Amino acid sequence: MTQLTEQAAELLIADQAFAPTPPGFVGAAVDVPAATPPAERTRLRHGFLAARWARTAVVSGPPSPGLTVCLSRMAEDLELARPMIADPGVPVADGAGIRVALEAGLEGGGPLGLTRRWQLAHTLGPVLAAAFANTPGAGWRSVRQAARRHLPVLPPGTPRAAWVAYAMDAPDPRGRSLRTRFREEPAPPLAELLRHVGSLRPPVAARGHLEIDVADHQPGEGWQVPVAVIATLLDDPQAALDAAAATAHLIGERDLWERAARAALTDPVLAAAAREIFIAAYAALARQGAPRPLRDAIADYTERYVLRARTPADDILDRSAAQA
Template sequence: MPQELPGGRDRAVTEPEVEALVHGICFKTGPPRCTGAELEWLVLDSAHPDHPVSPERLEAAHAAVGALPLQSRLTVEPGGQLELSSLPAASLMECIDGLDSDLTAVRAALGALGLTLHGLGHDTRQPVGPRILRHPRYEAMETFFDRTGPAGRQMMRATASVQVCLDAGYEEPGPLGHGRRWRLSHLLGAVFVSAFANSPAPAGPYAGWRSARQGVWTDLDGRRTLAPPLDGDPRTVWTRHALDTDVMCVRARDGQPWDVPEGLTFREWVRAGGPRPPTAADLDYHLTTLFPPVRPRGHLELRMIDAQPGEDGWMVPVAVAAALFDDLEASETAYRAVKGLGDRAGPRPAPRNPLWLAAARHGPADPDLRAVAVTCFRAAVQALPRMGASGRVRDAVAAFEDRYVSRGRCPADELYDRYQHGEGPRT
């Protein structure tokens, strides 16, 4: 829950107060206990998956799915993508079982309408489709991102991901301490980009990339999607990064258009007090408009993984990430494996440093990333039985390792093979 201030969250705040608020809520430390996931999906026509789906059909689908009694939170993305967000779960299997049950219900509802969920990181079948959501948030977001090029509309309307949410870790140093988990997430994040790359681009600015979705995020505005420096206290560097990032919008009431200031950081907004004095609620909202590859929201939100193919594909990154962060032995193995990647990353922040760009462009064809992926997947496979993972989950991870990781391939490679034979998306 957001930290409370005397006088409520709708009164004007001072600079020391906003620094204290961000510093206090970004990392909630303690024993790693909870797992969560957010699954984004493209919605395709079952019979003609390479054809666009009209806004009217998408709206009917959203209404049908929205009437279901789901455990997860259902949201609609600006291009019509569907997202299921699990509740914080006390175990890996509680998280997976809850999402799997909801997905079964969602697929059945969509199937009755001739539609299907499709796991693909970037929809390149057509020019960017219409934005079907008219909420002021998305009007403002589009205006903001249009200032720096077309990547914002691509991100909003044509991308999908698997996001994994894990506890920040202990306050104290050590294998499960929040400082090391923060660093691990940024180095292992590049490995996840490469291993789970599933957004090939046959043409355009990302032609040949294994993760065009990652290319889109790389090309968004120059600070909002970047990681902060990793060479300081995580709370301090994130607080500075968050407050020195431009405000995307200033919300208005009564249905009025939201203001989209240009070149105004949150810190400057607090100091200047205009266009109106910011409140703690404005700070809460500002933090939701920051999109780094790892976002601290009390827990760690891993945002770099493309949506995955097949009915069970999404389970693999959720299970592998949970194993490599929360199983002590696997976490030690992963940290030793990724430490050497720090030199390749260099001083530039993710996702714009050489390591992350190599992961997005080449996937596990990059020999360093492939070697680390092999080590980490083996550690995850060994850890999953200790974590109580079901046979279905263990089989899905083992099959992914055999089909892709051990061969230096990723799901995008299979899609490129299909494109070479003139085939479109397969649902």
């Protein structure tokens, strides 16, 4: 077998990064606390239940034709999964989150083109991470997002070049990057390279589609809010334009991921952007005639948290302070 070279690896990662497709399909994955995560991947009605970490499982839904179908399928699967894993006393892991999968978009320009969607997903990332912060600890409102505190808002280069650079330079569990291995060690075999790329969890990942991982676990049925907001801001043309206008200036902000993780919406820059994008998301859902319960959930979250520069993490911090 021909040995894989660094250049061949970069070409392979770039080739698999995006399958240009117009927006429309929506997928989601929700981490849930589990006393006993399943030993193997289990089929649910629509998607799957699988172990994620110790005491954490993940319910992942299939690509669905539109937001409403996605939310309906996920709700059914989460209900089916609960008896298999439920234990009300199991705490939520700091790493638990909610991921949204959206089509990459088409090659070329326009608000729904690949390049614009890649940029918008990144500028929205820290704002949404701040708005959905819910893992407080050690001076952070989101311990989960604190691991991303050194990331730039938008990685340099075209979407494919940016993803290739990230994948080649990201360290593996032993602290070695693919680039280091190609240059200083025996080259990794193809299967290992693919496992490494598949294990990467940046805020925005290229999986053929866009995988957006910016929201912490939310209590109760609150998982629907980040899925709806993220999908609407990226897939509705007018909401995408409004969100781009509200966040484009954030590309030059310093330490924005650290500020999102530490201060969340107490940071005035993040709070101002969050207000604009949540209003844009609600307006788009109203235009689309989205179900009233979903619109009410977005409105309630906006009023309870976003307009008050708070997040669910602040509720936890307030309870802790009251008990001290």
